[in-house]
Amino acid sequence: MKVTVKLIGPLIYEGGFSERELELPGPMTAAELSAYVKIDQKRPTIITRNGKAAAPADVVKDGDRVVISHIYSGG
Amino acid sequence: MKGWTGYILRVNLTDKTWKKESFTEEFAQKWVGGRGFAAKILFDELKPGIDPLGPENKLVVALGPIAGIPAPNTGKVVVAAKSPLTGFYGDGNLGSRVSDQLRKAGYDALIVEGKADKPVYLNIEDDKVEFLDAAEMWGKGTYHSNEWIYAKYGKNVGVLNIGQAGENKVLYAVIRSLEGRAGGRPGIGAVMGSKMLKAIVVKGTKQIPQHDADLMRKLGVEGLKKARELDQKSGWSKQSTDAVLGWCNEVNGLPVQNMRHTSHPEAYKLDGEHLNDARIATYGCPSCTMHCGITIHDKEGRESELDYENIGMLGPNINVFDLKQVGSLNYLCDDYGLDTISAGAVLGFYGDAIERGAAKGDFKFGDAEKGKTLLWDIATRKGEAGNLLADGALRAAKVYGNNSADYAMQVKGLEMAAYNCKSIPGQALAFGVAAIGGHHREAWIITFELKHSKRESYGPEKAAKVIELQRIRGGLFEMLVACRFPWVEVGYELENYPKFFNAVTGLDWTLENFWTAADRAYSMIKLHYLREFPEVTRKDDYPPAVWFDKSNADTEGPQKGVVLEYDKYDSLLQHYYDQRGYDKRGIPTMETLKKLGLEAEAAAASKTAKLN
Numbered sequence: 052m053k054v055t056v057k058l059i060g061p062l063i064y065e066g067g068f069s070e071r072e073l074e075l076p077g078p079m080t081a082a083e084l085s086a087y088v089k090i091d092q093k094r095p096t097i098i099t100r101n102g103k104a105a106a107p108a109d110v111v112k113d114g115d116r117v118v119i120s121h122i123y124s125g126g
Numbered sequence: 127m128k129g130w131t132g133y134i135l136r137v138n139l140t141d142k143t144w145k146k147e148s149f150t151e152e153f154a155q156k157w158v159g160g161r162g163f164a165a166k167i168l169f170d171e172l173k174p175g176i177d178p179l180g181p182e183n184k185l186v187v188a189l190g191p192i193a194g195i196p197a198p199n200t201g202k203v204v205v206a207a208k209s210p211l212t213g214f215y216g217d218g219n220l221g222s223r224v225s226d227q228l229r230k231a232g233y234d235a236l237i238v239e240g241k242a243d244k245p246v247y248l249n250i251e252d253d254k255v256e257f258l259d260a261a262e263m264w265g266k267g268t269y270h271s272n273e274w275i276y277a278k279y280g281k282n283v284g285v286l287n288i289g290q291a292g293e294n295k296v297l298y299a300v301i302r303s304l305e306g307r308a309g310g311r312p313g314i315g316a317v318m319g320s321k322m323l324k325a326i327v328v329k330g331t332k333q334i335p336q337h338d339a340d341l342m343r344k345l346g347v348e349g350l351k352k353a354r355e356l357d358q359k360s361g362w363s364k365q366s367t368d369a370v371l372g373w374c375n376e377v378n379g380l381p382v383q384n385m386r387h388t389s390h391p392e393a394y395k396l397d398g399e400h401l402n403d404a405r406i407a408t409y410g411c412p413s414c415t416m417h418c419g420i421t422i423h424d425k426e427g428r429e430s431e432l433d434y435e436n437i438g439m440l441g442p443n444i445n446v447f448d449l450k451q452v453g454s455l456n457y458l459c460d461d462y463g464l465d466t467i468s469a470g471a472v473l474g475f476y477g478d479a480i481e482r483g484a485a486k487g488d489f490k491f492g493d494a495e496k497g498k499t500l501l502w503d504i505a506t507r508k509g510e511a512g513n514l515l516a517d518g519a520l521r522a523a524k525v526y527g528n529n530s531a532d533y534a535m536q537v538k539g540l541e542m543a544a545y546n547c548k549s550i551p552g553q554a555l556a557f558g559v560a561a562i563g564g565h566h567r568e569a570w571i572i573t574f575e576l577k578h579s580k581r582e583s584y585g586p587e588k589a590a591k592v593i594e595l596q597r598i599r600g601g602l603f604e605m606l607v608a609c610r611f612p613w614v615e616v617g618y619e620l621e622n623y624p625k626f627f628n629a630v631t632g633l634d635w636t637l638e639n640f641w642t643a644a645d646r647a648y649s650m651i652k653l654h655y656l657r658e659f660p661e662v663t664r665k666d667d668y669p670p671a672v673w674f675d676k677s678n679a680d681t682e683g684p685q686k687g688v689v690l691e692y693d694k695y696d697s698l699l700q701h702y703y704d705q706r707g708y709d710k711r712g713i714p715t716m717e718t719l720k721k722l723g724l725e726a727e728a729a730a731a732s733k734t735a736k737l738n
């Protein structure tokens with residue numbers, strides 16, 4: 052299963068990439084994908100799937116674009 | 127009284143006089159400082175209906191009880207006046223050494239009245255005030271005048287200055303400081319220019335009175351260390367505020383082409399990663415360990431300090447996706463003393479008006495070079511377009527006709543910051559009910575809307591969140607006068623701020639006390655609005671019509687076909703009014719005003735307008 056993961060802001064330094072197409076070893080939830088790309092799970096994040104907010108338990112599907120971002124507060 | 131110096135410096139430019147005035151402890155505790163002081167002083171001292179660019183307007187520079195004392199991030203000042211852009215109370219904050227220098231000179235606020243007969247600058251040194259000739263600086267940009275002042279007085283003085291935009295009374299001219307910071311979006315720089323006041327220089331040598339200076343020193347130093355640790359742990363300042371650009375683009379919240387579109391395939395070229403890669407230096411305000419100002423070389427090789435708002439509005443909002451060109455546009459705004467948000471919104475509006483056939487001109491979206499020329503024309507009010515655009519998007523729209531006001535991206539005349547909210551109702555509300563017009567400073571709830579509510583919800587939880595953030599961001603931080611970023615961006619705990627306040631004042635306040643004070647300041651600003659616009663309606667709290675226009679919805683992507691809905695927005699607004707204790711026009715009721723101890727102000731407002 053292939054998904055595109057885009058990391059935002061300081062997460063790119065944590066995950067080691069900015070945007071990457073990944074072949075996943077198996078089905079994953081949004082939270083599992085976040086851990087899989089080495090984002091500190093204690094960090095407050097917001098995850099979107101194809102532009103819409105995803106809950107941690109939402110299952111990621113083949114072809115999805117998943118964006119993981121630190122929670123911002125709009126400056 | 128401890129914490130406050132207890133004095134205000136009042137300067138009159140017409141007759142070159144000044145006096146030191148004391149204020150009471152009751153006044154201090156009721157209005158705290160910063161925005162609270164400014165809103166109250168201007169309400170008491172300005173007659174409704176005065177010309178904001180006439181000598182009867184007053185410029186207030188206001189500080190709070192922790193301003194200028196080392197702690198996170200206390201190097202800020204509030205500048206305020208009746209706004210020439212919006213026609214009622216306007217303010218803004220900026221990083222400046224005026225924060226500590228004015229307090230050390232012995233004042234919590236400065237009121238500037240009247241008008242000089244030729245360009246002057248003020249030099250304030252403790253109990254001495256000089257009115258000095260500013261001819262050498264007049265007509266020059268803010269970089270030149272700030273350097274001129276540093277060469278004469280050294281770099282430790284506090285400086286507030288304006289550029290050509292302020293001198294020429296551009297209605298969104300800002301006040302600048304520290305060669306990189308700007309504040310007073312609703313034309314507070316134009317008020318300074320209207321008074322022929324080029325700059326204010328402040329030096330103080332006294333001690334700021336504190337109840338327990340040792341405790342405050344300990345708390346402040348620990349706080350600065352903690353804010354730095356939190357920043358380093360989260361990595362926030364690697365990209366600072368611009369980290370949000372990529373996210374806005376991904377969630378369809380980016381201002382593209384006068385906010386007609388919500389994302390763009392080239393937007394990533396301006397994101398925080400690219401900004402950090404292009405970084406040549408980092409700057410910050412005094413008493414800050416997070417330094418969020420990232421500078422790059424602009425197209426012409428100058429140093430330009432960028433953040434998200436100026437990139438968003440001078441980049442995608444006018445379809446410029448070359449970071450160096452955005453840097454150039456930003457540099458020019460900074461040098462001329464133009465507000466970058468309004469400048470980007472005005473250029474976007476102009477490009478849109480030309481495309482719609484409502485205006486004539488040769489500016490096209492994406493044309494950074496023409497944008498540079500236009501910024502100069504605006505700053506100097508040169509030519510028909512420059513002169514008109516200098517009055518802001520709403521006034522230009524009224525001249526262009528053709529429903530142009532629907533496409534002027536502003537609320538109450540103040541151009542909105544870089545968030546495209548046609549499918550984000552809660553943040554649209556936040557703009558609609560921001561105290562001084564379309565500002566993002568007071569409430570930003572987009573991540574809350576997506577994560578803890580539903581994006582499409584118009585429910586009371588969003589109104590509650592806007593109020594919660596207004597109390598914190600627009601209240602606590604603007605009244606104590608400190609930067610909100612340690613709390614909003616890296617999670618430095620809010621509970622620390624009452625501790626600072628109590629250490630310097632000897633009082634025993636909790637956050638609840640600040641929420642009451644914040645509500646009082648908001649109501650005060652609402653009374654300013656009512657007094658200037660007695661015919662106020664709830665429509666004044668609506669964002670621009672284009673955000674409700676189905677034909678302007680995204681044509682693809684996850685928000686395809688989605689725009690704000692009038693009925694639902696109106697009910698969201700009603701939730702906000704109900705929770706705030708405001709009437710159907712969005713004005714505090716008599717009962718609310720009474721609860722906040724604003725009986726005298728209510729009586730004053732009732733002379734010319736109706737209260738319910």
Ligand code: SF4
Pocket residue numbers: 199201221409410411413414415416417418419609610611612
């Ligand atoms: S975080 Fe940025 S805006 Fe806030 S005080 Fe520091 S440098 Fe100034």
